[in-house]
Amino acid sequence: MASIANDRAQQIFSHLANASPSLQGKVCIVTGAGSLHGIGRATVVALAKRGPKVIYATDLTLENLEALAKEIKDTYKVECIPRAVDAASPSAVESVIDDAVAKYGRLDVFFANAGIATGDRLQDEDAESFMNVMRINALSAFLACKHAGAAMLKLGGGKEITGGSIICTASVAGIRSGAGSPEYSASKAAVINLCQTSAFQYGGTNVRVNAICPGLIETGMTKGTFDYARQKGSAHKIGQLNPTKRYGVASEIAHVVAFIASDEASYLNGQAIAVDGGLSASHPIVPGRFH
Known part of the structure; x- marks a missing residue:
């Protein structure tokens, strides 16, 4: 057993020694990239x-x-x-993946970021709206x-071993209420469990699956929240419940995704990674106690 463990450790050390800190040569797909x-x-x-391919x-x-493509x-x-891809359409998703593999011989990174949010209360929701949100976010x-x-x-395009990184956008809302x-x-919550279950389904293949769970981030999706706070003169209070004492910006999530996508994160798998300024690290606090 010790010999097997040592051999595995040596494989890991060798892999890390040869791993590029970049995405050089890799083929990536990002959904939900249209919002400015x-x-x-x-x-x-x-x-x-x-530096991907x-x-x-x-x-x-x-x-x-x-x-955006011209800027890049x-x-x-x-x-x-x-x-243009409907991320909740099986044929559309298969089509863009098939195109990438046909043209470049490989797929290395898929960031499933498409999603919608609603602000409805339970009694204002109905089966149709519930299933629409599940379709776009979870399906x-x-x-x-x-x-x-x-x-x-699949191997090809210079890719000699199987593997890749799938990252799905979940939310701290999927961790707790x-x-x-x-x-x-x-x-x-469904996205988180899908990622965890899929990570085990792909066990031993070097395909990693992780969920990223943003906290309150200023994006097009949260524009209403921020606009309302600014109109009320309370924008300075946004994010004050977390220990970082501020809200986040999209690039702070993006750089974590880029890390997870890279070989630098080769041992990161099946995780729900909260990027929320620390909000989900604690139960609601009593001011002046335990902190």
């Missing part, structure tokens, strides 16, 4: 800084994507392909785990 202030767009930029920047429509090519000299993550993972098991509507929170 969103996590998806910020992640395309963060990935581009690490190509990034597919996708969203339901091409709005803002063509300009001009600024970072990285090929960026804008594409899209399922399709990413299934189809991207299958593509990552109090951060979103019932349907939104349920969908993000």
